[in-house]
Structure formats: structure tokens, C-alpha cells
Amino acid sequence: MKKIKVVLADDNENIRQSIRGLLELDGEIDVIAEATDGKDVLEKIKTMEPEIVVMDVNMPGIDGIEATEYITLNHPNIYVVMISVDDNIQNFKKAMMAGAKEYLIKPLSPHELNDTVKKVAELGRKNTARNQAEPPGPKVPLKENRIITVFGTKGGVGKSTICANVAVTAAEKGRAGKIAIVDLDIQFGDISVMMNINPRKTISELMQEGENLNRELFEGFLYERYGVNIMPSTNKPELAELVTSHGVHKILEICKDMHEYTFVDTPSFIDDITLTALEMSQVI
Numbered sequence: 034m035k036k037i038k039v040v041l042a043d044d045n046e047n048i049r050q051s052i053r054g055l056l057e058l059d060g061e062i063d064v065i066a067e068a069t070d071g072k073d074v075l076e077k078i079k080t081m082e083p084e085i086v087v088m089d090v091n092m093p094g095i096d097g098i099e100a101t102e103y104i105t106l107n108h109p110n111i112y113v114v115m116i117s118v119d120d121n122i123q124n125f126k127k128a129m130m131a132g133a134k135e136y137l138i139k140p141l142s143p144h145e146l147n148d149t150v151k152k153v154a155e156l157g158r159k160n161t162a163r164n165q166a167e168p169p170g171p172k173v174p175l176k177e178n179r180i181i182t183v184f185g186t187k188g189g190v191g192k193s194t195i196c197a198n199v200a201v202t203a204a205e206k207g208r209a210g211k212i213a214i215v216d217l218d219i220q221f222g223d224i225s226v227m228m229n230i231n232p233r234k235t236i237s238e239l240m241q242e243g244e245n246l247n248r249e250l251f252e253g254f255l256y257e258r259y260g261v262n263i264m265p266s267t268n269k270p271e272l273a274e275l276v277t278s279h280g281v282h283k284i285l286e287i288c289k290d291m292h293e294y295t296f297v298d299t300p301s302f303i304d305d306i307t308l309t310a311l312e313m314s315q316v317i
């Protein structure tokens with residue numbers, strides 16, 4: 034692995050020497066320059082491009098905290114490890130506000146110093162890798178499509194009405210084409226009636242496709258009303274038993290893939306099919 038490039042800033046030469054000695058005990062760390070005050074360190078990092086600055090808090094002129102703030106704002110890829118002679122909480126707070134990644138108190142053990150430098154460098158490298166991997170431009174949060182199942186054990190309370198209304202409202206709000214209803218009240222589903230559909234093909238006919246069932250087939254069975262894609266329930270009671278929980282699982286997977294929101298209407302009892310929908314839902 035590439036050695037960690039460190040610039041060391043301290044106004045006291047003896048301390049610089051002793052810290053350099055500690056850092057050089059570690060084969061992974063390379064001290065590429067020393068600086069004697071804040072101004073000096075800002076000059077050095079311009080040309081040296083270190084990953085880490087090990088910096089004393091108290092230095093004449095531009096002190097360690099000011100220099101850290103400048104580095105944080107202007108060289109976001111360079112991380113600062115602060116070193117202080119005492120545990121003054123005010124200095125600690127100021128250093129953290131300025132963007133220091135770690136704050137060590139003298140006297141330093143080699144183990145403590147070098148582990149800290151390596152840990153901070155690792156963080157810096159991860160960050161750099163991530164920034165390079167991400168294309169520039171505004172970040173769009175990843176949206177996950179959702180299945181929303183309307184369920185209740187009471188009959189006739191308005192489940193289907195809610196399902197239809199919410200879906201249509203969502204489609205009106207500019208999400209047309211991204212909203213679906215799957216009517217899983219197989220025996221007595223009334224979404225078709227509510228949405229003015231007289232379906233020739235329903236979920237039962239789709240089930241007859243068995244293992245051939247795929248996205249393309251599914252799309253051919255959808256009815257579009259008011260911007261909502263609808264998968265109607267059976268209109269012939271004798272075909273109801275063709276609908277299996279395995280098939281419903283597949284349908285909901287495909288439907289979720291295609292739509293931002295899939296609303297599922299259910300009967301007032303729990304069977305395998307309802308259970309499948311409930312298990313696959315993000316919202317019930």
C-alpha cells in the first residue's frame with residue numbers, strides 16, 4: 034500500500050524531532066515535510082500534497098487552529114491530527130470546530146500517535162475514493178418503490194374506496210403511470226366497478242400463464258384509468274381458485290418493479306394470498 038504522507042507542524046524543534054521519530058517507527062508513514070508555524074504549514078501543503086497534517090495547537094503567528102480551519106475549507110482532502118500540551122477543553126472544542134479529525138494530548142506514545150494517523154488516513158482515503166466514484170451534480174435520493182396494502186378484518190368499511198381514491202389522487206399529483214392497484218379481493222373485488230372497467234382479462238387469466246408470467250405479459254393485463262394501472266380481480270367466481278399465493282408473489286414483484294406505488298386491495302379475511310401481500314408490503 035501507498036505510504037501515508039504526513040506534514041508535521043510544531044514550532045519547537047525538539048518536539049518536531051521527537052514526533053518525527055515516533056512517526057518514522059511506523060513503516061507505513063512517511064514524514065514528507067516539517068513546518069515551524071501556521072503560515073509555514075499552509076505554504077508547504079500547497080506543493081507537498083500530504084494526506085495528513087500533524088499539527089501543534091499553539092504556534093506563533095497563524096496558530097494550529099486557524100491553520101486547521103484554512104485547511105478544512107481549502108484542502109478538504111487533507112486531514113488534521115491536532116496535538117496539544119494540555120487538555121484545555123476550549124482548545125479542544127475550537128480544534129473540532131475548525132475541522133480537526135483527532136486531538137491528542139502530549140506526551141504521546143508511538144502506538145497512540147501512529148494508530149491515530151493511520152485511522153484518520155484510512156478515513157481520508159475512503160472519502161476520496163467515494164468522491165471519485167460519485168458523478169458530480171445534485172444528489173437525488175434513492176427512491177424505493179413501495180407496496181401499500183389496504184387491509185382490515187371488517188367488511189364494508191370502505192377499504193376498496195380508500196384504495197381507489199388514494200391511488201387516483203396520487204396519480205393526479207403528477208405520478209401518472211407510476212401508480213398501480215392490484216385487486217386481491219379475488220372473489221368479490223370491486224375495484225373494476227369503481228374504476229369503470231369491464232375487464233375481459235383478469236388476474237385469473239394471468240395465472241393461467243403459470244411460469245411464463247413476466248413483465249411483458251403482466252403489462253398486457255393492466256387497465257389504465259385516471260392515470261392508474263389496474264390489475265383487476267376475477268370476474269368469474271369459478272376461476273378464483275386459479276389464483277395462488279406463488280403467482281401473486283410474482284405479480285406483486287413485477288408490479289412493484291414498474292410502479293413507484295402499488296396499492297393492494299384485499300378481502301376482509303386472511304388467506305395465503307392476503308398474507309403474501311401483507312408480507313411484501315412496506316405499508317399496511
Ligand SMILES: Nc1ncnc2c1ncn2[C@@H]1O[C@H](COP(=O)(O)OP(=O)(O)OP(=O)(O)O)[C@@H](O)[C@H]1O
Binds near residue numbers: 194
Ligand atoms: N367515507 C365513506 N363515506 C360514506 N360511504 C362510504 C365511505 N367509504 C366507503 N363508503 C361506501 O361503503 C361501501 C363499502 O365500501 P368499500 O367497498 O370500499 O368497503 P370495503 O371495506 O372494501 O368492503 P369489503 O369488505 O366488502 O371489500 C360502499 O358502498 C362505499 O361507497
Ligand SMILES: [Mg+2]
Binds near residue numbers: 194218223299
Ligand atoms: Mg373491498
